[in-house]
Amino acid sequence: MPRPSQGCVCASRENFRNAGRVLVAERQGEVTGFATILTRAPRSDPDDAWPEHTQLAELAVLPEHRGAGIGTALIVAAEALAREGGAPVLRVAVVADNAGARRLYARHGFGEVQVLMQKTLKKKEDGE
DSSP states (O other): OOOOSTTOEEEEEEOTTSSEEEEEEEETTEEEEEEEEEEEEEOSSTTOSOSEEEEEEEEEEOGGGTTSSHHHHHHHHHHHHHHHTTOSOEEEOOOTTOHHHHHHHHHTTOOOOOOOOOOOOOOOOTTO
16 A cells, blocks of 8 residues: 555555455554545446446545645555555545535546535424
């Protein structure tokens, strides 16, 4: 697995089903970030061109460590695991208003393939 930049070290642990990994970024013995990867995620939409993909399910870096290359190191490690497993694509879901994460993923070649829309429903008041 590639080593993260800026002196971070990523370790990988297989989960109990061998279908995913947890990557942990550390600096001087302190956990600074992590990523969870589902290595063989099935298609969730019948129109999806790929029968399986690797899903970068979560990626988080402590605020005081952002901008130090930790997110990049975790993405690079996730890409290596996806390639190693033979996945044709690596996917990630991002909250629409998380501009920092969207920029990070775009810098690494991720692009939009699906847009999830939502409407908040108001509760009906009695008698309406």
